[in-house]
Amino acid sequence: MATTDWTIRAITRATLPVLLVLTLVEVGSGLVLGGFQSTLLRSPSLLVLVPVTIGTAGNLGSVLASRLSTALHLGLISFSPESEVLAGNALATLALAATVFPVVGAGAWALTELTGGARLSLPAVLRVAIGAGLALAVLAVFVALVATYAAYRLELDPDDVVVPVVTNTCDVLGVVVLFLAVRLLA
Amino acid sequence: MRPGRVARDAYREALPALSASLVGGLIAGVVLGGMRGALADIPGLLVLVPALLATRGNVYSSLGARVATALHQGMITPRLDTVDDRLVQACAAALANGLLASAFAALAVFVSLSVLPALAAPAPLPGLVVLALVAGTLSGLTLTVVIVTAVLAGYRRGYDPDTLVGPLVTTTGDVFGLLFLLVAVRLTTAVGLLGGA
Numbered sequence: 001m002a003t004t005d006w007t008i009r010a011i012t013r014a015t016l017p018v019l020l021v022l023t024l025v026e027v028g029s030g031l032v033l034g035g036f037q038s039t040l041l042r043s044p045s046l047l048v049l050v051p052v053t054i055g056t057a058g059n060l061g062s063v064l065a066s067r068l069s070t071a072l073h074l075g076l077i078s079f080s081p082e083s084e085v086l087a088g089n090a091l092a093t094l095a096l097a098a099t100v101f102p103v104v105g106a107g108a109w110a111l112t113e114l115t116g117g118a119r120l121s122l123p124a125v126l127r128v129a130i131g132a133g134l135a136l137a138v139l140a141v142f143v144a145l146v147a148t149y150a151a152y153r154l155e156l157d158p159d160d161v162v163v164p165v166v167t168n169t170c171d172v173l174g175v176v177v178l179f180l181a182v183r184l185l186a
Numbered sequence: 187m188r189p190g191r192v193a194r195d196a197y198r199e200a201l202p203a204l205s206a207s208l209v210g211g212l213i214a215g216v217v218l219g220g221m222r223g224a225l226a227d228i229p230g231l232l233v234l235v236p237a238l239l240a241t242r243g244n245v246y247s248s249l250g251a252r253v254a255t256a257l258h259q260g261m262i263t264p265r266l267d268t269v270d271d272r273l274v275q276a277c278a279a280a281l282a283n284g285l286l287a288s289a290f291a292a293l294a295v296f297v298s299l300s301v302l303p304a305l306a307a308p309a310p311l312p313g314l315v316v317l318a319l320v321a322g323t324l325s326g327l328t329l330t331v332v333i334v335t336a337v338l339a340g341y342r343r344g345y346d347p348d349t350l351v352g353p354l355v356t357t358t359g360d361v362f363g364l365l366f367l368l369v370a371v372r373l374t375t376a377v378g379l380l381g382g383a
């Protein structure tokens with residue numbers, strides 16, 4: 001663990017390289033946002049959806065990743081389709097997405113309506129939020145499984161590697177999936 | 187353990203934190219929605235948003251996790267009246283790394299928008315960099331105070347600091363990140379670094 005040496009230099013050496021790589025990845029997702037900027041600016045409820053969709057996708061991924069990492073540390077996990085820890089956690093992620101994203105959509109629409117009037121109808125915003133959310137949950141499960149498995153095979157500390165990689169990958173996927181959902185469902 | 191029980195436990199454990207970050211995310215969304223004018227006037231601003239928000243998340247959740255681990259190991263005491271030198275170093279490192287990453291993000295946005303013909307040409311580089319640095323300083327100082335205070339206070343009251351950090355950073359990071367981005371846009375525009383916006 002890099003936590004024992006608390007000097008600016010040591011902390012920077014341990015975190016800055018990864019941070020800069022993740023920043024570049026996030027600029028990539030910013031470019032996707034830039035690609036549908038005019039649509040977002042025309043429909044404020046979609047703009048309101050951006051931070052909450054990215055954040056929730058990242059959270060779903062990081063919760064799953066940290067649970068899988070802990071199970072890995074404790075030796076509770078086996079990478080087979082029959083593994084109950086894997087199946088149970090994957091199921092929970094999908095159920096969480098199914099619970100949260102309808103609220104995200106309704107909240108985004110209601111707040112836009114309150115703060116200046118929504119342009120899209122409630123069903124349209126709900127379609128985008130729920131469609132994007134469920135697709136993201138499936139992707140988050142996949143990314144978390146692959147990253148945890150890679151950390152296990154490469155003998156990396158899953159806490160140091162898996163959670164940041166999964167969170168940022170899900171951030172980026174959040175923007176891409178939102179873009180597709182707006183194109184297909186709005 | 188059967189998958190159904192594993193799923194139920196995982197669902198119950200994660201729902202409160204997810205709900206808290208949902209509220210933060212929606213507030214952040216309203217702030218972003220209120221910035222539509224600035225987003226239209228300053229090409230590159232929207233492209234910068236995910237990188238700036240992710241930097242807050244990455245830097246300050248790592249600071250929070252570091253403080254939580256140190257509390258668990260007894261390296262620091264959960265008090266703010268005698269401030270530990272190592273805690274100051276950790277906060278300074280978080281702020282410095284956050285600022286470096288923010289300026290780097292502004293540079294990367296400027297370069298990629300200058301190179302990619304499909305997207306609008308970016309606002310002037312000094313404007314974007316100053317904007318990212320001002321937003322990074324303001325939100326960084328606020329998040330440092332919020333996270334260190336909350337983790338230490340939570341620990342004193344018997345909460346596990348590890349479970350506090352994640353929801354705290356995701357709820358406050360996006361809200362303060364975007365609020366101070368809005369402030370930074372106003373300041374940077376006022377001193378004329380972003381062109382005629």
